[in-house]
Amino acid sequence: MKTLKGVPQRLYLIYSLLILIYMINVFIDSPVITYIAGAITIPILIISFFGASKLFRILGSIFLAVGSYLFVESNLSLLHALTFFTTNLGLIGLLTVLPWMNIVVRAGRFDRRINELMKSNVSNMGSLYVRSTLTTYTLLSFINLSALTLTQSVLKENLQKVSKKFRDGFISQSTLRAFSMALVWSPMEILVAISVDATGVSYLTMLPWLVLFSVIMMTMESVRGKRAYATMKYEAPYQLTRSFSMKEIVLNILQLLFALTVFLTLIVGIGNLLDLSFIYAVTLVIFPFACAWAFLMKRWRSFLAIGVKTWKDRTNNMQNFFVLFVTLAFFSNSLNETPILQVIQQPFMAVSEYPLLILIFMQLTYLVMSMFGIHPIATIGVLIEVVAPLYSVMNPLSIGIVFITGALATASVATYGVTVTITSMNTQQNPYRITLTNMPFALLYGTVGTLLAYFLL
Numbered sequence: 324m325k326t327l328k329g330v331p332q333r334l335y336l337i338y339s340l341l342i343l344i345y346m347i348n349v350f351i352d353s354p355v356i357t358y359i360a361g362a363i364t365i366p367i368l369i370i371s372f373f374g375a376s377k378l379f380r381i382l383g384s385i386f387l388a389v390g391s392y393l394f395v396e397s398n399l400s401l402l403h404a405l406t407f408f409t410t411n412l413g414l415i416g417l418l419t420v421l422p423w424m425n426i427v428v429r430a431g432r433f434d435r436r437i438n439e440l441m442k443s444n445v446s447n448m449g450s451l452y453v454r455s456t457l458t459t460y461t462l463l464s465f466i467n468l469s470a471l472t473l474t475q476s477v478l479k480e481n482l483q484k485v486s487k488k489f490r491d492g493f494i495s496q497s498t499l500r501a502f503s504m505a506l507v508w509s510p511m512e513i514l515v516a517i518s519v520d521a522t523g524v525s526y527l528t529m530l531p532w533l534v535l536f537s538v539i540m541m542t543m544e545s546v547r548g549k550r551a552y553a554t555m556k557y558e559a560p561y562q563l564t565r566s567f568s569m570k571e572i573v574l575n576i577l578q579l580l581f582a583l584t585v586f587l588t589l590i591v592g593i594g595n596l597l598d599l600s601f602i603y604a605v606t607l608v609i610f611p612f613a614c615a616w617a618f619l620m621k622r623w624r625s626f627l628a629i630g631v632k633t634w635k636d637r638t639n640n641m642q643n644f645f646v647l648f649v650t651l652a653f654f655s656n657s658l659n660e661t662p663i664l665q666v667i668q669q670p671f672m673a674v675s676e677y678p679l680l681i682l683i684f685m686q687l688t689y690l691v692m693s694m695f696g697i698h699p700i701a702t703i704g705v706l707i708e709v710v711a712p713l714y715s716v717m718n719p720l721s722i723g724i725v726f727i728t729g730a731l732a733t734a735s736v737a738t739y740g741v742t743v744t745i746t747s748m749n750t751q752q753n754p755y756r757i758t759l760t761n762m763p764f765a766l767l768y769g770t771v772g773t774l775l776a777y778f779l780l
Contacts, residue, residue, distance in 0.1 A: 728772025
């Protein structure tokens with residue numbers, strides 16, 4: 324962004340202003356403000372485009388080009404184009420406030436304490452695998468991507484005395500698989516939020532089934548990992564041998580679970596009270612909830628000290644998702660205004676009597692697209708429009724479960740995805756090796772998700 328010197332450090336102000344205008348209009352519902360938000364979005368999109376990575380610039384360009392063609396074919400006025408750019412601003416708003424939940428967990432030092440689980444002696448690699456998977460799962464439920472780097476660095480220290488090949492495989496499996504299993508039910512996972520709003524199924528209706536799915540996968544993976552590594556002796560580095568308080572760690576986990584319960588209650592309550600979509604409810608609740616939690620823990624100063632800089636840095640680097648969400652919104656809205664969408668939907672309606680085929684196709688679409696670097700958010704954005712007519716002949720809950728499980732199955736195998744890239748950098752291994760290592764898990768994950776969805780039809 325050399326041509327826009329100084330702008331990257333101020334992007335958080337620009338994004339925040341746009342989101343504030345949009346969120347206020349959620350309550351006012353003024354067409355004029357919608358047009359204003361759309362007019363502001365376009366120059367911000369141009370600025371963000373220059374700061375986005377090559378992959379997201381390509382995706383954004385494709386969505387813009389195809390969307391522009393479809394818009395011209397729809398014969399709508401240019402004013403409609405302004406509104407088309409704004410429909411995903413709620414998702415960008417959610418991404419803007421998400422770091423505050425991460426920040427309050429770090430301010431309370433929950434991440435450090437829970438990570439002690441992986442820094443104590445265990446008898447064999449099987450026990451370490453289960454413990455590291457559980458630790459990563461717990462932390463991911465609250466601090467998302469930050470937990471990957473944290474747990475992977477601890478495992479690298481703990482596994483200093485084994486070969487690099489073994490260490491890389493162990494870390495890739497335990498942490499990335501935990502990522503897919505933990506976020507499948509999280510209200511702070513953007514793909515869950517999108518699926519809830521797209522299907523119209525309430526989060527509370529989906530939650531028990533998503534938790535059941537997560538527990539099934541966690542149990543299967545823990546048993547597999549324990550058996551696979553049980554015969555291998557674990558030798559901890561001398562400097563990491565220490566005693567720790569299991570009681571204190573259990574207490575921290577219970578505190579996190581209590582906080583999550585309160586958080587979910589507030590989301591549902593405020594959503595129902597103000598008649599808001601799930602995405603808007605989560606967006607409104609996160610920041611005040613994080614502030615109140617920090618205050619009650621008496622960690623207010625740490626919360627602010629960590630929070631302001633972290634939030635600015637995260638928001639200043641949202642160009643990729645801004646480009647993706649805004650261009651995807653324009654494409655989807657333009658597609659909805661043309662007969663082409665009905666043509667694409669016809670094959671799905673033709674096989675509506677074979678719902679299992681449709682569910683399998685949706686799962687495989689995510690997996691195949693991820694191999695080409697297509698982000699699951701882009702995939703779900705298209706699938707939502709394509710399968711919309713099926714809600715009348717199939718249980719939307721089943722479709723929602725496949726939306727979520729299909730998207731998160733790719734987290735462990737998407738060669739060009741964020742999670743695999745982070746793991747590749749942290750372990751200094753080829754991302755294709757990570758994909759190959761986790762492909763059996765991703766296929767099993769998608770299969771279990773499809774079978775659960777089929778059972779609920």
